[in-house]
Structure formats: C-alpha cells, structure tokens
Amino acid sequence: MEGAREVFLAQGFDAASMGEIARKAGVSKGTLYVYFDSKERLFEAITHEACGAQAETVFSLDSADHDVEAVLTRLGRSFVKFLCRPGAMSPLRTVIAISNRMPEIGREFYETGPAKGVTKLCHYLESQVAAGILTIEDCEVAAAQFLDSCVATILKPLLFNAVEAPSDGRIDHVVGIAVRTFLAAYRPVA
CATH class of the missing domain: 1.10.357.10 (Tetracycline Repressor, domain 2)
Incomplete structure (x- = not known):
C-alpha cells in the first residue's frame, strides 16, 4: 500500500497506473489485481x-x-x-x-x-x-x-x-x- 500511496501522491490519481504502482511496490500487476480489482478500489483502500x-x-x-x-x-x-x-x-x-x-x-x-x-x-x-x-x-x-x-x-x-x-x-x-x-x-x- 505504501508504494501505491507514493505513486498517487507523486502523480495524482488520473496519471497513476497500476503498472507503475506494481513496480513501486515490487510486485507483479497480476498480484496487485488479486487484491484490488481496479485502481479506484486501491485508492479507496488507501x-x-x-x-x-x-x-x-x-x-x-x-x-x-x-x-x-x-x-x-x-x-x-x-x-x-x-x-x-x-x-x-x-x-x-x-x-x-x-x-x-x-x-x-x-x-x-x-x-x-x-x-x-x-x-x-x-x-x-x-x-x-x-x-x-x-x-x-x-x-x-x-x-x-x-x-x-x-x-x-x-x-x-x-x-x-x-x-x-x-x-x-x-x-x-x-x-x-x-x-x-x-x-x-x-x-x-x-
């Protein structure tokens, strides 16, 4: 979640991508989608x-x-x-x-x-x-x-x-x- 928080803060919601968030968090995009079905749900959780x-x-x-x-x-x-x-x-x-x-x-x-x-x-x-x-x-x-x-x-x-x-x-x-x-x-x- 910390990696996602950093990406959202640095880039804003619209510019942030799940790929960039996954990279920052050190996980695959697939792993990220296992926990959050969309960027919106991830932002909501944060x-x-x-x-x-x-x-x-x-x-x-x-x-x-x-x-x-x-x-x-x-x-x-x-x-x-x-x-x-x-x-x-x-x-x-x-x-x-x-x-x-x-x-x-x-x-x-x-x-x-x-x-x-x-x-x-x-x-x-x-x-x-x-x-x-x-x-x-x-x-x-x-x-x-x-x-x-x-x-x-x-x-x-x-x-x-x-x-x-x-x-x-x-x-x-x-x-x-x-x-x-x-x-x-x-x-x-x-």
Whole structure:
C-alpha cells in the first residue's frame, strides 16, 4: 500500500497506473489485481486506511475527562497539525478532484475521516452535557462548528497551495480562539 500511496501522491490519481504502482511496490500487476480489482478500489483502500487511522489517533477522547478546555485544546492542535503535515493535502485534493465522477470514493473518504471525527467529538460533548459541564442543543452541529473553527484561515489556503504550513504559534493562536469561542457559546451561564 505504501508504494501505491507514493505513486498517487507523486502523480495524482488520473496519471497513476497500476503498472507503475506494481513496480513501486515490487510486485507483479497480476498480484496487485488479486487484491484490488481496479485502481479506484486501491485508492479507496488507501484513503480508508489513512482516514481511519486519523480518526482513531486524533479523536481519541476520554469522556471521563471533564477539563473540556484542555481536551478541546489538545484535540484542536492535533487535528490541525494532522491536516498540516507534509503530504496531507494531496489525498484531499485528489478525492475532491475525482469525487464528481466517482462519488463512492468521496463518500467513503468523508465517512471514514471527517464524519467519523465529528461523531467522536459529538459523543465526547454529549458526555459533557450529561455531566452538566456544557449546555449544547445539538452536539453534532457543535462538534462540526468547533472543528471548522480550528481550521479557519488555515485549511483553505493550504488546500489551494497558497501558503506554507502554519507555525505552531499560528496553530495555537487559531485553536485558542476556537476553544474560547466554543466555551463562550456552550458553557452553562452561572
């Protein structure tokens, strides 16, 4: 899978060939087709693996941890740093580019990555509402709002290759604003 990932990142989905992927992986094309019946299925498997790993690592939240500010700060930093790591935008750009003609790949990417992250954060927020720490009408919307706030002014410029990855200081600044805004909206009024 690593060889295929490298070829897709270097050449893009459309230019990548199963022959080149097999060569890079050190296997025959026939062997590759035993495991994946098409380039689309191989790309889908790679994105599924990457997104699943992201959701499990970045969104590992302990519902018993009631220090919401610290939890959201850690999550926000991890989430933004994950998106800003070298090579992170290439799969996203590729999925966006091909999802119009292959919607199942776009759907799979979204469900195993972004949607799973929102769901995991939503469950954490629900536990904090149940504990009386937060007051949230719709935890799914609140989770999506928080994550979107963390990448405000960061994701789109990176996606379009308009800027270099932000510094840790910039990430901390944007995430800090997102956390403070979130808590101002959802902490119970005393």
